[in-house]
Amino acid sequence: MDEKRNFTLLTDFYELTMMQGYFREKADDIVVFDAFYRKNPSGSGYAIACGLEQVIDYIKNLSFSYEDVDYLRSLNMFDEEFLNYLAGFHFTGDIYAIPEGSVVFPYEPLVKVVAPIMEAQLVETALLNIVNHQSLIATKASRVCYAAKGDGIMEFGLRRAQGPDAGTFGARAAVIGGCVGTSNVICGKQFGVPVLGTHAHSWIMSFPDEYTAFKRYAELYPDACTLLVDTYDTLKSGVPNAIRVFDEMKAEGKMPTRYGIRLDSGDLAYLSKKARKMLDAAGYPDAVIAASSDLDEYLINSLKNQGAAITSWGVGTNLITSADNPSFGGVYKLAAIRKPEDEEFTAKIKISENPAKITNPGNKTVFRLYNKETGKIKADLIALSDETYNEAEDLEIFDQMATWKRSTLPGGSYEIREMLVPVFLKGQCVYQNPSTMEIREYCQKELNTLWDETRRLVNPQEVFVDLSKPLYDLKQKLLNSRH
Amino acid sequence: MDEKRNFTLLTDFYELTMMQGYFREKADDIVVFDAFYRKNPSGSGYAIACGLEQVIDYIKNLSFSYEDVDYLRSLNMFDEEFLNYLAGFHFTGDIYAIPEGSVVFPYEPLVKVVAPIMEAQLVETALLNIVNHQSLIATKASRVCYAAKGDGIMEFGLRRAQGPDAGTFGARAAVIGGCVGTSNVICGKQFGVPVLGTHAHSWIMSFPDEYTAFKRYAELYPDACTLLVDTYDTLKSGVPNAIRVFDEMKAEGKMPTRYGIRLDSGDLAYLSKKARKMLDAAGYPDAVIAASSDLDEYLINSLKNQGAAITSWGVGTNLITSADNPSFGGVYKLAAIRKPEDEEFTAKIKISENPAKITNPGNKTVFRLYNKETGKIKADLIALSDETYNEAEDLEIFDQMATWKRSTLPGGSYEIREMLVPVFLKGQCVYQNPSTMEIREYCQKELNTLWDETRRLVNPQEVFVDLSKPLYDLKQKLLNSRH
Known part of the structure; x- marks a missing residue:
């Protein structure tokens, strides 16, 4: 409050x-x-x-x-x-x-x-x-962070929180428990914690095609360019378009400093490993693969055990509501x-x-x-x-x-x-x-x-x-x- | 808000x-x-x-x-x-x-x-x-009320709600979904809904004995006298003391108009049936038996199927958080x-x-x-x-x-x-x-x-x-x- x-x-x-x-x-x-x-x-x-x-x-x-x-x-x-x-x-x-x-x-x-x-x-x-x-x-967040073994956990749950305070004080507690930041702007302002986030599917859909949407985003935020790749088809469209944009930015000498992709649906273990190979093959081994989509400590633990190539995690509903409890x-x-x-x-x-x-x-x-x-x-x-x-x-x-x-x-x-x-x-x-x-x-x-x-x-x-x-x-x- | x-x-x-x-x-x-x-x-x-x-x-x-x-x-x-x-x-x-x-x-x-x-x-x-x-x-509340088949459901969850807003807007939603009122005073003031509640175990414990605590409460609130009977021993101490107080109030011509007992622990089916018999035998068939204690729509349904003699239900945690979902x-x-x-x-x-x-x-x-x-x-x-x-x-x-x-x-x-x-x-x-x-x-x-x-x-x-x-x-x- x-x-x-x-x-x-x-x-x-x-x-x-x-x-x-x-x-x-x-x-x-x-x-x-x-x-x-x-x-x-x-x-x-x-x-x-x-x-x-x-x-x-x-x-x-x-x-x-x-x-x-x-x-x-x-x-x-x-x-x-x-x-x-x-x-x-x-x-x-x-x-x-x-x-x-x-x-x-x-x-x-x-x-x-x-x-x-x-x-x-x-x-x-x-x-x-x-x-x-x-x-x-805070307790739930500490568990989610423990499962991530040092990867950053971003608190993304505001829209599913039980009211405005649950979103804001919940984000505060999540950061205290170990999250690196939150998507919740009012929490960032009120408690001086990092605010994080890039774009949603609506950004992609508002452009004539995915490539154009990525390109515009990369031009706009060259220093924090995480492209959401699952609006149409992650491996056939999203990742190739992201690589195309990274290639063009590189050619123009405007390569983003922090960049990568975000997966928000599908099997995150499979997709992240495939995407990692595609990014590496294209010369982007430092592209971050972030993931979100109904995550909690158990799923993150399981994905990490399966070798998912994800190093940044956005956790929403299950954290901000402590869904299992x-x-x-x-x-x-x-x-x-x-x-x-x-x-x-x-x-x-x-x-x-x-x-x-x-x-x-x-x-x-x-x-x-x-x-x-x-x-x-x-x-x-x-x-x-x-x-x-x-x-x-x-x-x-x-x-x-x-x-x-x-x-x-x-x-x-x-x-x-x-x-x-x-x-x-x-x-x-x-x-x-x-x-x-x-x-x-x-x-x-x-x-x-x-x-x-x-x-x-x-x-x-x-x-x-x-x-x-x-x-x-x-x-x-x-x-x-x-x- | x-x-x-x-x-x-x-x-x-x-x-x-x-x-x-x-x-x-x-x-x-x-x-x-x-x-x-x-x-x-x-x-x-x-x-x-x-x-x-x-x-x-x-x-x-x-x-x-x-x-x-x-x-x-x-x-x-x-x-x-x-x-x-x-x-x-x-x-x-x-x-x-x-x-x-x-x-x-x-x-x-x-x-x-x-x-x-x-x-x-x-x-x-x-x-x-x-x-x-x-x-x-609101959806959860409508389910809990449905299970209660016409009995009143009171929203009692503020202390377990996910922050102040979750308590207050949650109580508003619970009333819209069918609850007869809430314990949450700020919700009552802000949204004009009935506020409900009597006393806690601390009231009983702050007096030298349970009888005195009941007696003082009945004198203070003769028109809404629900006595919490499980602080020491429901059937051996709580209900007998409640009956003693009702007897005395009756003898003094100050019989409460709305009165009864509240059960907050133990097996509610067993205790309510026993308490009902004791109250009826003492001449108090219109004494309301209210219950609280980790209730939800499934437990209320089950208790009613077992013939629990409860007609008023205080539902907290499981309603205000929609705990199963x-x-x-x-x-x-x-x-x-x-x-x-x-x-x-x-x-x-x-x-x-x-x-x-x-x-x-x-x-x-x-x-x-x-x-x-x-x-x-x-x-x-x-x-x-x-x-x-x-x-x-x-x-x-x-x-x-x-x-x-x-x-x-x-x-x-x-x-x-x-x-x-x-x-x-x-x-x-x-x-x-x-x-x-x-x-x-x-x-x-x-x-x-x-x-x-x-x-x-x-x-x-x-x-x-x-x-x-x-x-x-x-x-x-x-x-x-x-x-």
Whole structure:
């Protein structure tokens, strides 16, 4: 969203009905809410946290306009005292988050809100909407880029995105996840990322013939001349016409500096290999072969395994919608409450018959343990926020479900990093957003902290996310005290 | 989008590179582009056209700001003459569209743009983005509502939508497709649709116990009291506590007028039947049982077949993302060109080895043929825009692929309706948008023009979409002339 957009009413109605209840009952309670997810999307071994910049914009702009208040009044559910409170509403709490571009794992708080209960409740929906969407697309993009083994991936999905924001913030997330650029111009302008693209079939069809269309395009853009060769017949018409134009440009001494062809239909393995031979034989071994057409990480992986001669990939629908897994199941759960008369937070837990749905109670943080030698992640530790660790000391970690699965990290062999950083303190933003391209670079480093086994597209090795001993004990105590 | 948002740069970069080429080569060519799709989403027998209101807003607001032009200049791809043209750009063409809420079928132009080539090219991406997204969600919503057989479906997906717009325009589309309302407050405010919702688990958890949480909620909202019963244990704690609160409210003479429970986890068939018995036994046969939890049309259908005692459904993720089919494959294809020296349009065709990807050439329209007696759709006819039909005369229609499949509609037995209506003429909007709730009502009527066989969730009967004889002949002529 651009900085002026006000999303205060981008919320589920029940946040407001609950707020009115809190307003009457417990306006001064301070609560801790965690935003976390339970399962990596697309069978991935990790996810990429994304969307924090837009969460920050959202929080900064939180305020109910007169129009908003009038609208809420018209619903006949809210009293004047509460509406009056809304009219003066602003966010006064603390927010901690894992920086955008970080690799993250299930159950870790990606964002933690510590605020008066009404404020913390209101922001649930928009915060989840933003983080769920962008984390989903960044994760998908990182998978597509992994499949391409260093080839450039261009984000081309705007026309199939789920609305304008999905196109624009989705493109932002895709670049953070590893794409080299996007076709989406508004994203380029807003986030300073490269915009890419050449021409469509309509360009070819608007000329009397394919050759003329290519020729005009090459004359117009001699420095970035990728010709779309599949309008009529790729191998019989498109590639020969492209070669003819390259020959003529060369003869005129105007040979394009970056040039090549784009395939957009048909069997990309077969066509690219044939086209490569034709281009090489004509003396254009440096002509790039780009491809698009319903690509995703699995198809790119398969095409590369078949020796497709493609080195540049335009990925649209399946990336911008994360088609095989179009939602990131982030949730936002109450973890602790401090009443005005209390000094400490009281941990809260949500029970479920499904152990995976029982929440982790208390005011928490996330520590990441790295192997000092390799720089790779050893495990993550969800802990209470006041725990401290000393890298010089041995650290025993254990699995929450199978508690006999234990491992001791010898002191000096690991590094420890707290993943949650302060973003808002007492309502003031204390976080400086990096640029999108800086986040992209950071994300590449983050991905390098994973073993290849975890990056594998199918059935990856899981990274251990354990609970600290104090958190584990607290959780057991609360679970047992319910019976 | 609210009316002020400017999406001029919400476009693929190649639209702009092509525009600059057209600007030099053929600025005065007038073209016809069709937006259509090739396959109904989710295996549906139809789709619902949606998004026109936002397309109209988009076209009305088309203009490049100084900032936009500066940004484009910075890319070093565009010359000053072209940038100067962009600075004064506005849309001067004609747009025809099938009204929102209409049932539509593959290959029919949903939107037709007749405009100078640069203008028609620019609008491709945003137009597709908007229509693809909203048509996808409206179609999905109509399926979910069909499965619910008259029960109310509430759209609850904002937190899992692909960004803010996907939540808001998605909720609009879901209501048009048949939902009774949405949890999304900004959608309620912007489009005048009902907003719905009660409370979350956090409400329950913020009180010392479930009973107190229920009691406070019932006192606060005596007229809309749906209690979420699954925070601790649905049948042992949630439902008994709800009944206790209803009993107390009744005893105090404050019995809620609309009241009930919501199930959000566990086996909804089992739990709803058990809860129904408990509520009935306690004297609350009119207590509504609402349910949410990863619902879609298939699960609702299955739960209803198992006799689940649920009459109100909150559908989130799977509806707002159309999870089983998260994109609507709308495309935008050049169909005809008129050069300044020509009087008539010259039809254009895009060839493909895949017959389904060969475009329908020429300046076209869509006629819908209804059986006069039943009011149901008999077939659709894609035709050239200057064709006329007389309902009193016999009309022979035939299948484009299997041309021996013919059918004659006797004169007087059918009604004919032109589906495309003018929206912009010479750059002026000539269309009055109905309200969202009016479109919803129209959509219900549209759905009634389909036989149940076509509405079936799985493997539905296809509606015939034929080409008129003149269009068929033109297409054959163009195909044959290429060899």
